[in-house]
Amino acid sequence: MSQDRPWFKSYPQGVPHEVDMDEYRSIVSVFDTAVSKFSDRPAFSNFGKSLTYSDIEVQSRHFASYLLGELKLKKGDRVAIMMPNCLQYPIAIFGILRAGLTVVNVNPMYTARELKHQLIDSGASALLVVDNFGHTVQEVVASTPLKQVITTGLGDLLGFPKGALINFVLKYVKKLVPDYDIPGAIRFKDTLTLGRMHKLPEIDIDSEDIAFLQYTGGTTGVSKGAMLTHRNMVANMQQSGVWVGNGLDFGNEVIITALPLYHIFALTANGLVFMKLGGLNHLISNPRDMPGFVKELQKTRFTAITGVNTLFNGLLNTPGFDQVDFSNLKMTLGGGMAVQRAVAEKWKKVTGVTLVEAYGLTETSPAACINPMDLKDYNGAIGLPIPSTDVCLKDDAGVTITTLGEVGELCIKGPQVMKGYWQRPEETANVMDAEGWLHTGDMAKMDEKGFFYIVDRKKDMILVSGFNVYPNEVEDVIAGMEGVLEVAAIGVPDEKSGEAVKVFVVKKDPALTAEQVKAYCRENLTGYKQPKTVEFRADLPKTNVGKILRKELRDPSPPAEVA
The missing domain is CATH 3.30.300.30 (ANL, C-terminal domain)
Structure with missing residues (x-):
């Protein structure tokens, strides 16, 4: 099946079969290019405050200089981030990557046990945590390899008086910031001040260097770190970028980023793809507050939004959502879990825009299949394999299925497939076969046009x-x-x-x-x-x-x- 690739005949006009893998050597070179092209454009906004590409460049350079100059971290060391979406996130991510270090994204809702496992397993040297979750870090910090904890308040980069007010409300009114005490911790703003005193050295970042240790599989056993290299992430940005970028206006797009940036979907689709496009990521810190989220949407002229089925369903069932101005909306992308027909049809009815389903995994950085962006209506498929990606279906014996419509395990091959699981060769061997196919654990079928349909998780059947x-x-x-x-x-x-x-x-x-x-x-x-x-x-x-x-x-x- 992978030889004749029937999906190519269903490709939207203008989408190439292959992408240029050598345009950028690393995420840092993508970032540098975006900064030079769009320096004065807003890059990220949160709670009404925006930072331009140039602002992110300056502040991430200071953070990188702090990590190397003050903490004396060495290339390849791991730095963990434990925060919801906020302005500190992009500064930290690009700072860590510019320093030649590896980002370890941590779900801030983790229990102390889960956090301890991830910090020990990744061998993280430093952790940046938002105050709301400092108490969890306090419980485990002594039994981890952490050399430094960096703390920050959600309002710290929002300026006075707004930032101070938000921090006050979160702690004393909403009681969302329990007291904590971490000896030797430093504030994020102080790291930027210290970083100014050091010059950022030239760091040679290779495409095979690990950019992210992205933990996955917590629901199926012990959480494992997928090693995503700069090449993996840049490849997926290029693959997704040529797919969704058709018809988008470089430098003028505004994407709603409600899924957390610590999740691979938002990280690549919003954080990287829209950075390359010179777009603005409008960060939503707490999408669970649906009425607040809808108010935010009512104030924003957004052109794109990504999400999971439960997020779209939640919005559709929140009063006021149907009063949002959708006249600028060009793109809605759903992934992370199956999009349900009822939700997709209602979304189209309310917004006038098709909810386009995509499919991916943490292990594929994440995108593997996406429906055509000009799809008229929900079709129940996860879409077509994106450029430079091969997909096949295998039976329980590992034999490739050639009969159309027959169900088999979805297997993926391409430049976005992870290097493997961090320090777990046997786990890696369980999902990567000798021919380089990643076995997803998802059962799927393909139609004559090359569209794939997920039937279910192998183990949920x-x-x-x-x-x-x-x-x-x-x-x-x-x-x-x-x-x-x-x-x-x-x-x-x-x-x-x-x-x-x-x-x-x-x-x-x-x-x-x-x-x-x-x-x-x-x-x-x-x-x-x-x-x-x-x-x-x-x-x-x-x-x-x-x-x-x-x-x-x-x-x-x-x-x-x-x-």
Whole structure:
């Protein structure tokens, strides 16, 4: 299948089959080019304050100089960042990379146990943390290799009086900043002052140097660091850039960045692709505050937005969203989890713009397949393999499937595929075969036009009397019901059929009954796919990015903590 690449005939006009891998040697050279082209353009904004490309250049240089000159870090050392979206994020990322160091993105919602594992596993020398999560760091700092903790308040770069006011409200009014004490910690603003006293040396950054240790797999066992090189990230920026960049206006795009930059989707799609385009990333620090998020959208002339299904669904169900001005919106990109038809169709109806689904993994930096940007309507596919990317389907024996429409494990090959898992050769060997294919664990099929469709996660599949039931399909059907806000499906043990389908539903209509859900499923699903049990919940367990955690729903004990 990979030989004839049927997807090329469905490529949008103007999209090349291959991308130029040698245009940039590193993320730093992409950054330098963007700064020289767009120096006075706004690059990142948050809480009404904007920083230009030139501002980011100056401040990231000072941070890089601090890391090398004051902390005496050496090329390849790891620096962790534990923050939501805020102006400190891009300064830190580009500072770390310009210093020839590796960024370790940390989910700020981590428990002390999860944080400790990641800091020890990555061997991070320094950690930048926002005050809200300082108490978690305090618990573990003594048992990690950290040499320096750098702290910052969410309002620290917003200027006076706004910054001081935001910090005050977060700590004393909303009580979101528990007290903490980390001996020897330094404030982020002080690192920039100290950095000014050092000249940033010329650092030779090779395309094979590790840019990011991006942790993944926390939901399937111990969290592993995917080694993403400068080449991986630049390749994916180039691949995604030629795909989504058609019809975008260099220097004038405004993208809403609500998914956290510590997540690979926003990091590449928003942070890198739109930096190359000279766009403005409008950072949303707390997208869970949906009414606040909608108010922010009402004040912003945005041209693009990325998100996951739960984020789009949340917006559509928040009062005032339909009053947002969508006249400038050109692009909506959904990824990170399956986009549901009901959500996509409602999004198109409210905004006038198609919700275009993309597919990727942390291990592929992340994009592997994207639907054409000129797609008229939601099509249920994850799209076409993007330039310079090969995709095939393999059966359980590892043999490539050649029959059209047959389901197999989706496997990916391309310059965006990670170097491997950090210090875990056996884990790397589990997902990368001898021919260089990355095995995704996702079951998929391909149609005659080269579009791929995810059927489900290999391990989430439910086996009912020998028949495969894919939770995505069941969820998709129930999500189309009037009174349903959210839904998740899992398999539970069953004496007669081995496994049976159980669904967890969050009601939109308080009057909704389990019998109504089952009746709707009888009309829309064949017998063995219908849920045997319907359980109503006030909410569903999710990752911090909004992916529903089926694993926690399968665990009969109530979750101790849902991040």
